Amino acid sequence: MQLYHYYRSSASYRVRIALNLKGIPWEPAPVDLRTAASAQRAAAFLALNPQGLIPVLTDGALTLTQSVAIIEYLEERYPQPPLLPGNAADRAQIRSLALAVACDIHPLQNLRVLNYLRSTFAADENAVNAWAGEWIGAGFRALEERARRLSGDGRHMLGGSVTLADVCLVPQMYNARRFKCDVGAFPTLRAICAHLESLPAFARAAPEAQPDAPRAQ
Ligand SMILES: N[C@@H](CCC(=O)N[C@@H](CS)C(=O)NCC(=O)O)C(=O)O
Numbered sequence: 001m002q003l004y005h006y007y008r009s010s011a012s013y014r015v016r017i018a019l020n021l022k023g024i025p026w027e028p029a030p031v032d033l034r035t036a037a038s039a040q041r042a043a044a045f046l047a048l049n050p051q052g053l054i055p056v057l058t059d060g061a062l063t064l065t066q067s068v069a070i071i072e073y074l075e076e077r078y079p080q081p082p083l084l085p086g087n088a089a090d091r092a093q094i095r096s097l098a099l100a101v102a103c104d105i106h107p108l109q110n111l112r113v114l115n116y117l118r119s120t121f122a123a124d125e126n127a128v129n130a131w132a133g134e135w136i137g138a139g140f141r142a143l144e145e146r147a148r149r150l151s152g153d154g155r156h157m158l159g160g161s162v163t164l165a166d167v168c169l170v171p172q173m174y175n176a177r178r179f180k181c182d183v184g185a186f187p188t189l190r191a192i193c194a195h196l197e198s199l200p201a202f203a204r205a206a207p208e209a210q211p212d213a214p215r216a217q
Helices: 010-021 043-048 067-077 088-109 111-121 125-150 164-178 187-197 200-205
Strands: 002-005 027-030 056-059 062-065
Touching (some): 010 164, 043 056, 056 067, 067 088, 088 125, 088 164
């Protein structure tokens, strides 16, 4: 399998975590999102994903977009370890936690949204960080409360094993730190992330562990 990704794309980070957790070998295909390259808008990439967004997973002749759909494909093809465990109600809760990140929090800090704020509303970096912090904060306040109720051990969003909800949380916490969001009010989410980030599958998926990440001089 080949994953078109960028080291600090949080949607890509989700898929890297899922691939690693399931022990699926994958080949990285870096797509440079920085303005000078804007490789996501090159014709060759748009042929893969007309949305001009990463991640894209190819598996033989199959091309898939949308990180959550990709992870559910992996879940069906490689059921162990399950990222959607339990009964129908558990799986609905897991999806609800994951989609709170993927549908409601993350899209508001996507590169094209932030670039629009910069170009159309002359937002400087402080304004961009304030925008991101507002929406991450609103989303995390609700997730903090839900994790307090649903986590079985204070180390996972729901129950006591890694699920799709955890796979989505960790990259979003990375984004929160990147945009200098104050995460002090979210002790449950921070404790869950501290545990997950210590797991090899998560550590190997981290932005700084990717070959396309800038190396310290
Ligand atoms: N809902 C999509 C979101 C994908 C997405 O927004 N990807 C970002 C990187 S995290 C991207 O490619 N941005 C490029 C741009 O905004 O031009 C998913 O979960 O895969």
